[in-house]
Amino acid sequence: MDNTAPQRYFASDNAAPVHPRVMQALASCNTGHALSYGADPVSERCQQRFRELFGKQSETFLVYNGTGANVVSVAAALRSHQAVICSDVAHINTDECGAVEALTGSKLLSVSTSDGKVSVEACAALLPDPSFVHHVQPGMLSLTQSSELGTVYKPDELRRLCDFAHRHGLVVHMDGARIANAAAALGCSLSELSTECGVDILSFGGTKNGLMFGEAIVCRDPNSLPALPFMRKQTAQLSSKMRYIAAQFEALLQDELWRENAVHANKAAAKLAAGLEEFPEVGLAFKVEANAVFARVPLDWIPHLQRHELFYVWKPEQGLIRLMCSYDTERQDIDRLLSRFREVAGR
Ligand SMILES: Cc1ncc(COP(=O)(O)O)c(C=O)c1O
Numbered sequence: 416m417d418n419t420a421p422q423r424y425f426a427s428d429n430a431a432p433v434h435p436r437v438m439q440a441l442a443s444c445n446t447g448h449a450l451s452y453g454a455d456p457v458s459e460r461c462q463q464r465f466r467e468l469f470g471k472q473s474e475t476f477l478v479y480n481g482t483g484a485n486v487v488s489v490a491a492a493l494r495s496h497q498a499v500i501c502s503d504v505a506h507i508n509t510d511e512c513g514a515v516e517a518l519t520g521s522k523l524l525s526v527s528t529s530d531g532k533v534s535v536e537a538c539a540a541l542l543p544d545p546s547f548v549h550h551v552q553p554g555m556l557s558l559t560q561s562s563e564l565g566t567v568y569k570p571d572e573l574r575r576l577c578d579f580a581h582r583h584g585l586v587v588h589m590d591g592a593r594i595a596n597a598a599a600a601l602g603c604s605l606s607e608l609s610t611e612c613g614v615d616i617l618s619f620g621g622t623k624n625g626l627m628f629g630e631a632i633v634c635r636d637p638n639s640l641p642a643l644p645f646m647r648k649q650t651a652q653l654s655s656k657m658r659y660i661a662a663q664f665e666a667l668l669q670d671e672l673w674r675e676n677a678v679h680a681n682k683a684a685a686k687l688a689a690g691l692e693e694f695p696e697v698g699l700a701f702k703v704e705a706n707a708v709f710a711r712v713p714l715d716w717i718p719h720l721q722r723h724e725l726f727y728v729w730k731p732e733q734g735l736i737r738l739m740c741s742y743d744t745e746r747q748d749i750d751r752l753l754s755r756f757r758e759v760a761g762r
Pocket residue numbers: 479480481482483506507559563590592593622
């Protein structure tokens with residue numbers, strides 16, 4: 416990187432700073448003593464707010480991070496002889512250092528996907544003979560919304576997957592690290608894209624959308640997952656200073672800040688994708704439906720681009736790069752990146 420490098424990049428929506436309204440909420444709750452482990456007024460208000468969004472019977476469990484949310488969800492729902500069906504590119508499968516397998520004992524059964532989204536047909540092929548003791552038994556279907564490849568499941572796709580899963584006795588988990596981006600893209604509410612379609616446990620992501628840290632596990636029917644509070648504690652995801660996670664979520668939910676942030680990030684990705692059309696050498700690898708742009712670029716362009724910009728090379732041998740937009744991506748960031756593309760293209 417050169418020293419004239421700018422401050423905002425396309426590496427990850429995780430790399431963006433804390434949203435000022437979230438920072439303000441953290442400062443505002445930082446007065447006096449408050450009971451720990453969620454027995455404080457901010458956490459109680461936050462729980463109430465989540466019930467307004469996901470139904471009176473729902474219960475929300477705040478945790479520190481996305482990997483933890485996934486682990487707690489699996490630990491609460493499955494025994495170790497039961498497996499999780501997920502896509503081959505699912506974060507739980509590729510980027511969590513085997514956390515689900517290590518901490519819950521449940522095996523992941525991955526299905527291949529061309530665009531990050533799993534299909535009913537691919538899942539059906541994994542259903543074993545339930546009487547065959549030598550095979551793990553699928554107990555959960557885990558879907559990522561928006562997917563790791565920046566695509567979005569529509570409500571009818573989700574309903575079909577959830578119906579299939581429930582017919583076969585599978586709990587449906589949604590890794591919603593970026594559900595905000597999916598809901599913003601489709602103009603839906605959070606519940607319309609999750610619990611109303613049949614999702615049983617949702618991990619609603621905060622960190623990629625303006626929070627300092629924190630994810631919320633929303634449980635549609637807590638009675639069906641009685642182990643969940645215990646598993647949150649046992650897996651070290653129960654925060655003693657819960658009010659600081661709750662205050663951040665309160666701010667994110669207030670006046671739909673989550674949507675405002677996600678709409679901004681999605682629009683930035685759409686602008687970037689449109690800008691890349693100028694380069695016949697560059698191709699979009701997947702539909703740009705949320706805030707991720709996956710582009711195939713000539714291999715020899717990558718070192719030049721990386722000298723000036725931070726982004727991840729997804730598949731080096733294919734020249735596949737990931738450009739991630741955030742709630743704070745500016746027009747000038749996109750223009751600057753496109754000017755780097757022009758330089759390397761010799762225009
Ligand atoms: C889809 C998805 N799920 C889960 C996570 C895990 O989040 P964390 O890094 O907070 O554990 C990430 C992080 O990049 C992610 O992209």
